[in-house]
Amino acid sequence: MNGKSKLYTVYSPWIASIGLFVVWELSVRLFDIPEYVLPTPSASFAAIWQFRDAIWMHAVQTMLTTLGGFAIAVVFGVVMGAAVGSSQIVYSAANPILIGFNSVPKIAVVPVLVMWFGIGTVPAVLTAFLISFFPIVANVATGLATLEPELRDVLRSLGASRMDVLVKVGFPRSLPYFFTSLKVAVTLAFVGSVMSETVASNVGMGYLMMSASSKFNIPLVFAGLLVIAAMGIAMYGIFSVVEQRSTRWAVRGARSA
Amino acid sequence: MTHAFVELDRVKLRYQEGEGLALEQTDMKIANGEFIAVVGPSGCGKSSLLKLVSGLLPATEGTVIVDGREVSGPLKICGMAFQNPTLLPWRSTLANVLLPLEIVQPHRSRMRTQRKTFEEMATRMLTGVGLGGYEKKFPWELSGGMQQRASLCRALIHEPDLLLLDEPFGALDAFTREELWDTLQKLWMERPFTVILVTHDLREAVYLADTIYVMSTRPGRILVRYENPLPRPRTQEMTFREDFGDMVHGLKSHIRTVRAA
Numbered sequence A: 001m002n003g004k005s006k007l008y009t010v011y012s013p014w015i016a017s018i019g020l021f022v023v024w025e026l027s028v029r030l031f032d033i034p035e036y037v038l039p040t041p042s043a044s045f046a047a048i049w050q051f052r053d054a055i056w057m058h059a060v061q062t063m064l065t066t067l068g069g070f071a072i073a074v075v076f077g078v079v080m081g082a083a084v085g086s087s088q089i090v091y092s093a094a095n096p097i098l099i100g101f102n103s104v105p106k107i108a109v110v111p112v113l114v115m116w117f118g119i120g121t122v123p124a125v126l127t128a129f130l131i132s133f134f135p136i137v138a139n140v141a142t143g144l145a146t147l148e149p150e151l152r153d154v155l156r157s158l159g160a161s162r163m164d165v166l167v168k169v170g171f172p173r174s175l176p177y178f179f180t181s182l183k184v185a186v187t188l189a190f191v192g193s194v195m196s197e198t199v200a201s202n203v204g205m206g207y208l209m210m211s212a213s214s215k216f217n218i219p220l221v222f223a224g225l226l227v228i229a230a231m232g233i234a235m236y237g238i239f240s241v242v243e244q245r246s247t248r249w250a251v252r253g254a255r256s257a
Numbered sequence B: 001m002t003h004a005f006v007e008l009d010r011v012k013l014r015y016q017e018g019e020g021l022a023l024e025q026t027d028m029k030i031a032n033g034e035f036i037a038v039v040g041p042s043g044c045g046k047s048s049l050l051k052l053v054s055g056l057l058p059a060t061e062g063t064v065i066v067d068g069r070e071v072s073g074p075l076k077i078c079g080m081a082f083q084n085p086t087l088l089p090w091r092s093t094l095a096n097v098l099l100p101l102e103i104v105q106p107h108r109s110r111m112r113t114q115r116k117t118f119e120e121m122a123t124r125m126l127t128g129v130g131l132g133g134y135e136k137k138f139p140w141e142l143s144g145g146m147q148q149r150a151s152l153c154r155a156l157i158h159e160p161d162l163l164l165l166d167e168p169f170g171a172l173d174a175f176t177r178e179e180l181w182d183t184l185q186k187l188w189m190e191r192p193f194t195v196i197l198v199t200h201d202l203r204e205a206v207y208l209a210d211t212i213y214v215m216s217t218r219p220g221r222i223l224v225r226y227e228n229p230l231p232r233p234r235t236q237e238m239t240f241r242e243d244f245g246d247m248v249h250g251l252k253s254h255i256r257t258v259r260a261a
């Protein structure tokens, strides 16, 4: 990659985002769209500043809720993915259940969770978990299940146990799949926690936006959306870096491109 | 021949019930430390033969005996290498070569305390095949020929008594391939072990093997057994000699009659 195109790659996301805000700002002003329909980005950023204390409190709550649910999803996803990916029997037994479960809209599960745990943090954590574990399971299982037949023969002729194969080949091989799934899963976890906070909590970004909209404070609603988006991008970015650091061998193509 | 190290006695192999035989009536006697090559048309059962000897596949009929014992499950005394080097991309070349020592006893339990010794051993071996200085490199930083050298080291690091090679040089260019013949011959002459080399390159078989077996088309059967009188060590110059050429031609005409039949 030459210096110039590298520079473009670094700046292009900023240029695109700022461009979006500029178009948004100009459109609202040009077409005279009332604030209660679509506030300008400048009004939304102003709202972020104006309500920064409340936003900070709710954002921290949402962040912790999301990371809590995400952490459970990682543990569960790895264990489940290892089981599904290393045993044909577990795979065929669990596959329809997993797919069925993943097809249920999680918003439909929130009322059940509220019935069991009451409103607040617990259903939000669990919703974040439920919505984000599937990609982790699927990716870990895929990474484990792909073993070249020749390599399998080499290992078997050395007398390797199933555990040996899993530890020496399966897990390292599934690492890049795992990290890829983390990026996706963490953004899904935000969707889950905010969704649950919106309908069943009195704290968190979801709740903040819900109460702002009931008071017709639309700039604050949009401020909330922007903050959630920023948190999602930040987490995605962090896990991208972790991915690239830990699985250099798998991204070698991208490096030299 | 006094005592066979590998013996196939009237071995037959059928993959699926109701299907034709893949191997028919195969008899072989391979002495300890002998280097044999198996040549034959594609699909005749050469790879299957290796799987039978290594115990990865049970014989449908007949017996396979290795080192005086009937084979009933995967053998732990054999090293294997294939056309595809199957090195693990997340391990350095050195760590790839060390893999068998992490699995096979008694090395496995000594790994923790003697890692340094093992690493020195692997480094020496890599240097011996011309990969000195590449220990820390990853497989994808090596050329195909270098990967295959590393793969040979991995197959031999735990000092197996039996080496099974399934067209190991098939994907390499002619120059690299012939270099690797010398590498393999050197490894074998340093510490003799029994080798079964499957190949479709007749020159390779004549260059490397003491004995050459020619197989028929499916269902595979041993048609002829050639004893190769060329002295050791074989050298690149020998390949231009008349007796070398005659042997290759003899094999070639044999295979031609097999294919026509």
Ligand SMILES: Nc1ncnc2c1ncn2[C@@H]1O[C@H](COP(=O)(O)OP(=O)(O)O)[C@@H](O)[C@H]1O
Pocket: B015, B016, B022, B041, B042, B043, B044, B045, B046, B047, B048, B049, B218
């Ligand atoms: N796992 C398998 N199941 C069924 N048939 C097989 C299997 N492996 C190989 N065969 C068949 O057995 C025959 C011999 O195969 P193989 O030993 O791979 O031949 P070669 O290595 O000489 O090319 C072929 O006809 C092939 O189609």
Ligand SMILES: [Mg+2]
Pocket: B046, B047, B048, B166
């Ligand atoms: Mg084959």
